[in-house]
Amino acid sequence: MADTAQGRSARKHQAIVTAATEVFMAKGYPGTSMDDIAKLAAVSKQTVYKHFTDKEKLFSEVVLSTTDRVDAMIDLVADIPAEADTLEENLTRLAHRFLSTLTQPQVLQLRRLIIANADIFPELGAAWYERGFERVLATLATTFQRLADRGLLRIDDPLLAANHFSGLLLWIPVNQAMFHGAPQHTQADLDRYATAGVHAFLGAYR
Amino acid sequence: MADTAQGRSARKHQAIVTAATEVFMAKGYPGTSMDDIAKLAAVSKQTVYKHFTDKEKLFSEVVLSTTDRVDAMIDLVADIPAEADTLEENLTRLAHRFLSTLTQPQVLQLRRLIIANADIFPELGAAWYERGFERVLATLATTFQRLADRGLLRIDDPLLAANHFSGLLLWIPVNQAMFHGAPQHTQADLDRYATAGVHAFLGAYR
Protein backbone atom coordinates (compact mmCIF):
# COMPACT_ATOMS: atom_id res chain seq x y z
CA MET A 1 0.00 0.00 0.00
CA ALA A 2 1.00 3.58 -0.58
CA ASP A 3 0.18 4.23 3.08
CA THR A 4 3.25 2.56 4.37
CA ALA A 5 5.48 4.67 2.18
CA GLN A 6 4.36 7.86 3.91
CA GLY A 7 5.02 9.21 7.34
CA ARG A 8 2.43 8.87 10.02
CA SER A 9 1.30 12.44 9.72
CA ALA A 10 0.67 12.20 5.99
CA ARG A 11 -1.25 9.01 6.51
CA LYS A 12 -3.49 10.58 9.13
CA HIS A 13 -3.99 13.56 6.88
CA GLN A 14 -5.18 11.34 4.10
CA ALA A 15 -7.40 9.31 6.40
CA ILE A 16 -9.08 12.50 7.57
CA VAL A 17 -9.70 13.75 4.04
CA THR A 18 -11.10 10.40 2.99
CA ALA A 19 -13.38 10.12 5.99
CA ALA A 20 -14.49 13.75 5.69
CA THR A 21 -15.34 13.27 2.04
CA GLU A 22 -17.52 10.31 2.84
CA VAL A 23 -19.37 11.96 5.70
CA PHE A 24 -19.83 15.29 3.97
CA MET A 25 -21.22 13.53 0.92
CA ALA A 26 -23.62 11.49 2.99
CA LYS A 27 -24.82 14.08 5.49
CA GLY A 28 -24.04 17.46 4.03
CA TYR A 29 -21.97 20.24 5.56
CA PRO A 30 -24.20 21.27 8.46
CA GLY A 31 -25.24 17.69 9.15
CA THR A 32 -21.67 16.56 9.62
CA SER A 33 -19.97 16.93 12.98
CA MET A 34 -16.26 16.97 13.49
CA ASP A 35 -16.68 14.10 15.89
CA ASP A 36 -18.24 12.03 13.12
CA ILE A 37 -15.24 12.65 10.91
CA ALA A 38 -12.71 11.94 13.63
CA LYS A 39 -14.46 8.74 14.54
CA LEU A 40 -14.66 7.45 10.97
CA ALA A 41 -11.03 8.38 10.35
CA ALA A 42 -10.05 6.54 13.53
CA VAL A 43 -8.31 9.65 14.70
CA SER A 44 -8.69 11.97 17.65
CA LYS A 45 -10.48 15.24 17.13
CA GLN A 46 -7.36 17.02 18.25
CA THR A 47 -5.52 15.58 15.28
CA VAL A 48 -8.20 16.79 12.93
CA TYR A 49 -7.76 20.31 14.23
CA LYS A 50 -4.00 20.00 13.95
CA HIS A 51 -4.27 19.34 10.23
CA PHE A 52 -7.14 21.69 9.46
CA THR A 53 -7.74 24.87 11.34
CA ASP A 54 -11.49 24.52 11.34
CA LYS A 55 -14.47 22.88 9.71
CA GLU A 56 -14.66 25.33 6.82
CA LYS A 57 -11.05 24.78 5.88
CA LEU A 58 -11.52 21.03 5.94
CA PHE A 59 -14.57 21.31 3.73
CA SER A 60 -12.71 23.44 1.20
CA GLU A 61 -9.85 20.97 1.10
CA VAL A 62 -12.24 18.08 0.57
CA VAL A 63 -14.10 19.77 -2.24
CA LEU A 64 -11.08 21.08 -4.07
CA SER A 65 -9.26 17.76 -3.76
CA THR A 66 -11.85 16.30 -6.12
CA THR A 67 -11.03 18.61 -9.00
CA ASP A 68 -7.96 16.69 -10.07
CA ARG A 69 -10.10 13.78 -11.18
CA VAL A 70 -11.37 15.79 -14.12
CA ASP A 71 -8.11 15.17 -15.97
CA ALA A 72 -9.44 11.88 -17.23
CA MET A 73 -12.52 13.68 -18.40
CA ILE A 74 -10.42 16.21 -20.24
CA ASP A 75 -8.50 13.48 -22.01
CA LEU A 76 -11.81 12.03 -23.03
CA VAL A 77 -12.98 15.12 -24.85
CA ALA A 78 -9.58 16.31 -26.01
CA ASP A 79 -9.86 14.66 -29.38
CA ILE A 80 -12.34 13.14 -31.76
CA PRO A 81 -11.35 11.27 -34.89
CA ALA A 82 -11.94 13.68 -37.75
CA GLU A 83 -13.64 11.40 -40.23
CA ALA A 84 -16.78 12.66 -41.85
CA ASP A 85 -18.29 9.22 -42.31
CA THR A 86 -18.16 8.28 -38.67
CA LEU A 87 -18.63 11.70 -37.09
CA GLU A 88 -22.02 10.88 -35.63
CA GLU A 89 -20.77 7.56 -34.44
CA ASN A 90 -17.71 9.09 -32.81
CA LEU A 91 -19.72 11.84 -31.17
CA THR A 92 -22.22 9.33 -29.86
CA ARG A 93 -19.45 7.27 -28.36
CA LEU A 94 -18.11 10.39 -26.71
CA ALA A 95 -21.60 11.26 -25.49
CA HIS A 96 -22.01 7.86 -23.89
CA ARG A 97 -18.84 8.18 -21.90
CA PHE A 98 -19.60 11.78 -21.10
CA LEU A 99 -22.97 10.85 -19.71
CA SER A 100 -21.98 7.76 -17.82
CA THR A 101 -19.12 9.61 -16.14
CA LEU A 102 -21.08 12.67 -15.10
CA THR A 103 -24.17 10.82 -13.96
CA GLN A 104 -22.35 8.62 -11.49
CA PRO A 105 -23.99 8.92 -8.08
CA GLN A 106 -20.77 10.18 -6.53
CA VAL A 107 -20.41 12.98 -9.05
CA LEU A 108 -24.01 14.04 -8.69
CA GLN A 109 -23.79 13.88 -4.92
CA LEU A 110 -20.72 16.07 -4.93
CA ARG A 111 -22.49 18.48 -7.22
CA ARG A 112 -25.42 18.69 -4.85
CA LEU A 113 -23.11 19.15 -1.90
CA ILE A 114 -21.43 22.13 -3.52
CA ILE A 115 -24.65 23.71 -4.73
CA ALA A 116 -26.23 23.27 -1.32
CA ASN A 117 -23.48 25.31 0.30
CA ALA A 118 -22.80 27.77 -2.48
CA ASP A 119 -24.38 30.57 -0.50
CA ILE A 120 -22.03 30.02 2.44
CA PHE A 121 -19.00 29.23 0.24
CA PRO A 122 -19.59 31.10 -3.00
CA GLU A 123 -15.94 31.29 -3.91
CA LEU A 124 -15.57 27.57 -3.33
CA GLY A 125 -18.41 26.76 -5.67
CA ALA A 126 -17.01 29.12 -8.25
CA ALA A 127 -13.54 27.61 -7.92
CA TRP A 128 -14.83 24.08 -8.29
CA TYR A 129 -16.86 25.03 -11.33
CA GLU A 130 -13.86 26.70 -12.97
CA ARG A 131 -11.33 24.03 -12.16
CA GLY A 132 -13.77 21.29 -13.00
CA PHE A 133 -16.49 21.65 -15.52
CA GLU A 134 -15.28 24.79 -17.27
CA ARG A 135 -11.95 23.18 -18.07
CA VAL A 136 -13.74 20.29 -19.68
CA LEU A 137 -15.93 22.64 -21.65
CA ALA A 138 -12.96 24.66 -22.82
CA THR A 139 -11.24 21.53 -24.04
CA LEU A 140 -14.36 20.34 -25.76
CA ALA A 141 -14.64 23.76 -27.40
CA THR A 142 -11.18 23.48 -28.94
CA THR A 143 -12.03 20.00 -30.16
CA PHE A 144 -15.15 21.35 -31.84
CA GLN A 145 -13.12 24.22 -33.30
CA ARG A 146 -10.76 21.70 -34.84
CA LEU A 147 -13.67 19.83 -36.36
CA ALA A 148 -15.03 23.11 -37.68
CA ASP A 149 -11.69 23.95 -39.25
CA ARG A 150 -11.88 20.71 -41.18
CA GLY A 151 -15.36 21.53 -42.36
CA LEU A 152 -17.13 18.87 -40.35
CA LEU A 153 -19.05 21.31 -38.17
CA ARG A 154 -20.33 24.84 -38.68
CA ILE A 155 -19.60 26.76 -35.51
CA ASP A 156 -19.49 30.44 -34.64
CA ASP A 157 -18.84 30.24 -30.93
CA PRO A 158 -17.08 26.99 -29.96
CA LEU A 159 -17.57 27.45 -26.23
CA LEU A 160 -21.27 28.06 -26.69
CA ALA A 161 -21.44 24.95 -28.86
CA ALA A 162 -19.73 22.94 -26.14
CA ASN A 163 -22.27 24.20 -23.64
CA HIS A 164 -25.10 23.29 -25.97
CA PHE A 165 -23.64 19.83 -26.38
CA SER A 166 -23.44 19.23 -22.65
CA GLY A 167 -26.81 20.85 -22.03
CA LEU A 168 -28.53 18.62 -24.55
CA LEU A 169 -27.03 15.58 -22.87
CA LEU A 170 -27.08 16.42 -19.21
CA TRP A 171 -30.04 18.71 -18.61
CA ILE A 172 -32.56 15.95 -18.09
CA PRO A 173 -30.71 13.45 -15.92
CA VAL A 174 -28.89 16.06 -13.87
CA ASN A 175 -32.07 17.96 -13.13
CA GLN A 176 -33.85 14.84 -12.04
CA ALA A 177 -31.02 13.79 -9.81
CA MET A 178 -30.74 17.21 -8.23
CA PHE A 179 -34.38 17.33 -7.22
CA HIS A 180 -34.79 13.71 -6.22
CA GLY A 181 -31.67 13.44 -4.13
CA ALA A 182 -30.50 10.46 -6.13
CA PRO A 183 -30.19 9.42 -9.79
CA GLN A 184 -33.50 8.41 -11.33
CA HIS A 185 -32.37 7.23 -14.75
CA THR A 186 -31.73 3.80 -16.13
CA GLN A 187 -28.99 2.84 -18.53
CA ALA A 188 -31.55 2.78 -21.31
CA ASP A 189 -32.49 6.37 -20.50
CA LEU A 190 -28.88 7.41 -20.76
CA ASP A 191 -28.57 5.70 -24.13
CA ARG A 192 -31.61 7.56 -25.34
CA TYR A 193 -30.30 10.90 -24.11
CA ALA A 194 -26.98 10.26 -25.78
CA THR A 195 -28.27 9.38 -29.21
CA ALA A 196 -31.03 11.98 -29.21
CA GLY A 197 -28.70 14.67 -27.89
CA VAL A 198 -26.04 13.99 -30.48
CA HIS A 199 -28.66 13.88 -33.20
CA ALA A 200 -30.00 17.28 -32.17
CA PHE A 201 -26.49 18.68 -31.86
CA LEU A 202 -25.54 17.59 -35.35
CA GLY A 203 -28.78 18.99 -36.70
CA ALA A 204 -27.85 22.31 -35.19
CA TYR A 205 -24.15 22.42 -35.96
CA ARG A 206 -23.46 20.42 -39.10
CA MET B 1 -56.68 44.78 2.15
CA ALA B 2 -57.49 41.11 1.98
CA ASP B 3 -55.98 40.78 5.43
CA THR B 4 -58.86 42.41 7.15
CA ALA B 5 -61.32 40.13 5.46
CA GLN B 6 -59.74 37.09 7.09
CA GLY B 7 -59.83 36.01 10.65
CA ARG B 8 -56.89 36.86 12.84
CA SER B 9 -55.73 33.27 12.82
CA ALA B 10 -55.60 33.12 9.03
CA ARG B 11 -53.71 36.40 8.97
CA LYS B 12 -51.09 35.09 11.36
CA HIS B 13 -50.83 31.92 9.30
CA GLN B 14 -50.09 33.94 6.20
CA ALA B 15 -47.62 36.16 8.03
CA ILE B 16 -45.73 33.10 9.19
CA VAL B 17 -45.59 31.58 5.72
CA THR B 18 -44.39 34.85 4.22
CA ALA B 19 -41.72 35.33 6.86
CA ALA B 20 -40.62 31.71 6.67
CA THR B 21 -40.28 31.91 2.90
CA GLU B 22 -38.05 34.93 3.18
CA VAL B 23 -35.81 33.51 5.88
CA PHE B 24 -35.54 30.04 4.36
CA MET B 25 -34.58 31.58 1.03
CA ALA B 26 -31.96 33.77 2.60
CA LYS B 27 -30.38 31.35 5.07
CA GLY B 28 -31.35 27.86 3.96
CA TYR B 29 -33.15 25.21 5.97
CA PRO B 30 -30.57 24.38 8.61
CA GLY B 31 -29.46 28.01 8.87
CA THR B 32 -32.94 29.19 9.73
CA SER B 33 -34.16 29.06 13.31
CA MET B 34 -37.76 29.05 14.35
CA ASP B 35 -37.00 32.12 16.44
CA ASP B 36 -35.91 33.97 13.31
CA ILE B 37 -39.18 33.18 11.61
CA ALA B 38 -41.31 34.08 14.61
CA LYS B 39 -39.46 37.34 15.02
CA LEU B 40 -39.81 38.38 11.39
CA ALA B 41 -43.48 37.41 11.36
CA ALA B 42 -44.02 39.47 14.52
CA VAL B 43 -45.54 36.44 16.16
CA SER B 44 -44.66 34.33 19.13
CA LYS B 45 -42.90 31.05 18.61
CA GLN B 46 -45.78 29.41 20.38
CA THR B 47 -48.08 30.63 17.63
CA VAL B 48 -45.80 29.22 14.97
CA TYR B 49 -46.00 25.82 16.59
CA LYS B 50 -49.76 26.17 16.87
CA HIS B 51 -50.05 26.52 13.11
CA PHE B 52 -47.30 24.10 12.07
CA THR B 53 -46.43 21.04 14.04
CA ASP B 54 -42.72 21.37 13.49
CA LYS B 55 -40.01 22.87 11.33
CA GLU B 56 -40.22 20.24 8.61
CA LYS B 57 -43.92 20.74 8.16
CA LEU B 58 -43.47 24.48 7.88
CA PHE B 59 -40.76 24.03 5.27
CA SER B 60 -42.93 21.74 3.17
CA GLU B 61 -45.77 24.22 3.29
CA VAL B 62 -43.49 27.04 2.23
CA VAL B 63 -42.01 25.16 -0.69
CA LEU B 64 -45.23 23.74 -2.02
CA SER B 65 -47.00 27.09 -1.72
CA THR B 66 -44.74 28.36 -4.49
CA THR B 67 -45.85 25.86 -7.10
CA ASP B 68 -49.04 27.72 -7.96
CA ARG B 69 -47.05 30.51 -9.51
CA VAL B 70 -46.13 28.33 -12.46
CA ASP B 71 -49.57 28.82 -13.96
CA ALA B 72 -48.43 32.03 -15.60
CA MET B 73 -45.48 30.13 -17.00
CA ILE B 74 -47.76 27.49 -18.41
CA ASP B 75 -49.90 30.10 -20.13
CA LEU B 76 -46.72 31.47 -21.62
CA VAL B 77 -45.75 28.26 -23.37
CA ALA B 78 -49.26 27.02 -24.05
CA ASP B 79 -49.37 28.41 -27.52
CA ILE B 80 -47.19 29.76 -30.29
CA PRO B 81 -48.54 31.45 -33.40
CA ALA B 82 -48.27 28.87 -36.15
CA GLU B 83 -46.90 30.97 -38.94
CA ALA B 84 -43.97 29.59 -40.84
CA ASP B 85 -42.50 32.97 -41.70
CA THR B 86 -42.20 34.14 -38.16
CA LEU B 87 -41.55 30.83 -36.41
CA GLU B 88 -38.03 31.71 -35.42
CA GLU B 89 -39.16 35.13 -34.31
CA ASN B 90 -41.99 33.72 -32.23
CA LEU B 91 -39.81 31.07 -30.67
CA THR B 92 -37.19 33.66 -29.83
CA ARG B 93 -39.77 35.84 -28.16
CA LEU B 94 -40.89 32.83 -26.14
CA ALA B 95 -37.30 32.03 -25.28
CA HIS B 96 -36.71 35.53 -23.99
CA ARG B 97 -39.64 35.37 -21.60
CA PHE B 98 -38.77 31.82 -20.66
CA LEU B 99 -35.26 32.83 -19.74
CA SER B 100 -36.05 36.07 -17.95
CA THR B 101 -38.69 34.33 -15.85
CA LEU B 102 -36.62 31.34 -14.82
CA THR B 103 -33.42 33.26 -14.18
CA GLN B 104 -34.96 35.61 -11.65
CA PRO B 105 -32.92 35.53 -8.46
CA GLN B 106 -35.94 34.40 -6.46
CA VAL B 107 -36.58 31.45 -8.72
CA LEU B 108 -32.96 30.39 -8.72
CA GLN B 109 -32.73 30.82 -4.98
CA LEU B 110 -35.77 28.63 -4.48
CA ARG B 111 -34.27 26.07 -6.79
CA ARG B 112 -31.08 26.01 -4.78
CA LEU B 113 -33.02 25.75 -1.56
CA ILE B 114 -34.88 22.68 -2.76
CA ILE B 115 -31.83 21.01 -4.24
CA ALA B 116 -29.83 21.65 -1.11
CA ASN B 117 -32.35 19.74 0.99
CA ALA B 118 -33.38 17.11 -1.52
CA ASP B 119 -31.55 14.44 0.44
CA ILE B 120 -33.50 15.21 3.60
CA PHE B 121 -36.79 15.87 1.77
CA PRO B 122 -36.61 13.78 -1.39
CA GLU B 123 -40.36 13.55 -1.83
CA LEU B 124 -40.64 17.29 -1.44
CA GLY B 125 -38.11 17.94 -4.18
CA ALA B 126 -39.81 15.42 -6.41
CA ALA B 127 -43.21 16.96 -5.76
CA TRP B 128 -41.98 20.45 -6.55
CA TYR B 129 -40.32 19.27 -9.72
CA GLU B 130 -43.47 17.51 -10.88
CA ARG B 131 -45.92 20.23 -9.97
CA GLY B 132 -43.59 22.91 -11.30
CA PHE B 133 -41.19 22.35 -14.09
CA GLU B 134 -42.58 19.12 -15.47
CA ARG B 135 -45.99 20.68 -15.97
CA VAL B 136 -44.40 23.46 -17.98
CA LEU B 137 -42.44 20.97 -20.03
CA ALA B 138 -45.53 18.89 -20.71
CA THR B 139 -47.38 21.95 -21.94
CA LEU B 140 -44.48 23.00 -24.09
CA ALA B 141 -44.38 19.49 -25.52
CA THR B 142 -47.99 19.67 -26.64
CA THR B 143 -47.31 23.05 -28.20
CA PHE B 144 -44.40 21.57 -30.13
CA GLN B 145 -46.56 18.64 -31.13
CA ARG B 146 -49.09 21.05 -32.57
CA LEU B 147 -46.38 22.80 -34.54
CA ALA B 148 -45.17 19.45 -35.77
CA ASP B 149 -48.67 18.50 -36.89
CA ARG B 150 -48.71 21.62 -39.04
CA GLY B 151 -45.40 20.71 -40.57
CA LEU B 152 -43.41 23.49 -38.95
CA LEU B 153 -41.25 21.18 -36.88
CA ARG B 154 -40.03 17.62 -37.29
CA ILE B 155 -40.37 15.91 -33.95
CA ASP B 156 -40.37 12.31 -32.81
CA ASP B 157 -40.59 12.76 -29.08
CA PRO B 158 -42.24 16.07 -28.12
CA LEU B 159 -41.31 15.86 -24.45
CA LEU B 160 -37.72 15.21 -25.29
CA ALA B 161 -37.79 18.16 -27.66
CA ALA B 162 -39.19 20.37 -24.91
CA ASN B 163 -36.37 19.24 -22.65
CA HIS B 164 -33.84 19.98 -25.35
CA PHE B 165 -35.35 23.42 -25.81
CA SER B 166 -35.11 24.28 -22.14
CA GLY B 167 -31.69 22.67 -21.83
CA LEU B 168 -30.28 24.73 -24.65
CA LEU B 169 -31.57 27.90 -23.03
CA LEU B 170 -31.10 27.28 -19.34
CA TRP B 171 -28.09 25.03 -18.95
CA ILE B 172 -25.53 27.81 -18.89
CA PRO B 173 -27.15 30.47 -16.70
CA VAL B 174 -28.71 27.99 -14.28
CA ASN B 175 -25.45 26.13 -13.80
CA GLN B 176 -23.57 29.32 -13.14
CA ALA B 177 -26.15 30.52 -10.65
CA MET B 178 -26.23 27.20 -8.84
CA PHE B 179 -22.50 27.16 -8.25
CA HIS B 180 -21.99 30.83 -7.55
CA GLY B 181 -24.86 31.23 -5.14
CA ALA B 182 -26.27 34.10 -7.18
CA PRO B 183 -26.98 34.88 -10.84
CA GLN B 184 -23.89 35.79 -12.82
CA HIS B 185 -25.39 36.74 -16.15
CA THR B 186 -26.19 40.08 -17.69
CA GLN B 187 -29.21 40.88 -19.81
CA ALA B 188 -26.97 40.74 -22.86
CA ASP B 189 -25.93 37.23 -21.92
CA LEU B 190 -29.55 36.15 -21.70
CA ASP B 191 -30.25 37.65 -25.12
CA ARG B 192 -27.35 35.69 -26.53
CA TYR B 193 -28.49 32.46 -24.93
CA ALA B 194 -32.00 32.99 -26.26
CA THR B 195 -31.11 33.65 -29.88
CA ALA B 196 -28.37 31.03 -30.01
CA GLY B 197 -30.49 28.46 -28.26
CA VAL B 198 -33.45 28.97 -30.56
CA HIS B 199 -31.17 28.88 -33.56
CA ALA B 200 -29.70 25.57 -32.47
CA PHE B 201 -33.14 24.19 -31.66
CA LEU B 202 -34.50 25.05 -35.09
CA GLY B 203 -31.41 23.56 -36.69
CA ALA B 204 -32.17 20.33 -34.88
CA TYR B 205 -35.93 20.18 -35.19
CA ARG B 206 -36.96 21.95 -38.34
Added chain:
DNA sequence: TGGGAACTGGACGGTACGGTACCCGAACAA
Protein backbone atom coordinates in the same frame (compact mmCIF):
# COMPACT_ATOMS: atom_id res chain seq x y z
C1' DT C 1 17.75 3.04 21.44
C1' DG C 2 16.47 7.46 23.07
C1' DG C 3 14.43 11.97 22.42
C1' DG C 4 10.85 14.60 20.71
C1' DA C 5 7.11 15.34 17.84
C1' DA C 6 2.66 13.61 16.86
C1' DC C 7 -1.35 11.37 18.54
C1' DT C 8 -5.07 9.84 21.96
C1' DG C 9 -9.14 10.15 24.83
C1' DG C 10 -11.90 12.62 27.43
C1' DA C 11 -13.70 16.45 29.46
C1' DC C 12 -15.22 21.13 29.17
C1' DG C 13 -16.88 26.05 27.94
C1' DG C 14 -19.71 28.48 25.24
C1' DT C 15 -23.34 28.75 22.21
C1' DA C 16 -27.31 27.89 19.39
C1' DC C 17 -31.46 25.60 18.47
C1' DG C 18 -35.98 22.81 18.58
C1' DG C 19 -39.67 22.26 21.16
C1' DT C 20 -42.39 22.82 25.69
C1' DA C 21 -44.25 24.71 30.08
C1' DC C 22 -45.86 28.25 32.50
C1' DC C 23 -47.44 32.80 33.46
C1' DC C 24 -49.84 37.07 32.35
C1' DG C 25 -53.22 40.02 30.68
C1' DA C 26 -57.30 40.84 27.95
C1' DA C 27 -62.05 39.96 27.02
C1' DC C 28 -66.33 38.56 28.55
C1' DA C 29 -70.15 36.81 31.52
C1' DA C 30 -72.72 37.14 35.80
Added chain:
DNA sequence: TTGTTCGGGTACCGTACCGTCCAGTTCCCA
Protein backbone atom coordinates in the same frame (compact mmCIF):
# COMPACT_ATOMS: atom_id res chain seq x y z
C1' DT D 1 -66.49 43.41 41.00
C1' DT D 2 -65.43 38.66 40.60
C1' DG D 3 -64.58 34.55 38.11
C1' DT D 4 -63.29 32.15 33.87
C1' DT D 5 -61.45 31.27 29.54
C1' DC D 6 -58.11 31.84 25.98
C1' DG D 7 -54.31 33.40 23.27
C1' DG D 8 -49.69 35.19 23.29
C1' DG D 9 -45.06 35.84 25.12
C1' DT D 10 -41.03 34.58 28.07
C1' DA D 11 -38.27 31.46 30.28
C1' DC D 12 -36.68 27.21 30.17
C1' DC D 13 -34.93 22.18 29.14
C1' DG D 14 -32.36 18.95 26.82
C1' DT D 15 -29.38 18.31 23.19
C1' DA D 16 -25.86 18.84 19.84
C1' DC D 17 -21.82 20.72 18.28
C1' DC D 18 -17.46 23.58 17.55
C1' DG D 19 -13.20 24.33 19.16
C1' DT D 20 -9.81 23.98 23.24
C1' DC D 21 -7.12 22.00 26.88
C1' DC D 22 -4.45 18.58 29.30
C1' DA D 23 -2.14 14.48 30.78
C1' DG D 24 -0.57 10.38 29.16
C1' DT D 25 0.96 7.36 25.19
C1' DT D 26 2.70 5.93 20.70
C1' DC D 27 5.43 6.17 16.89
C1' DC D 28 9.07 7.93 13.84
C1' DC D 29 13.77 8.82 12.93
C1' DA D 30 18.36 10.04 13.82
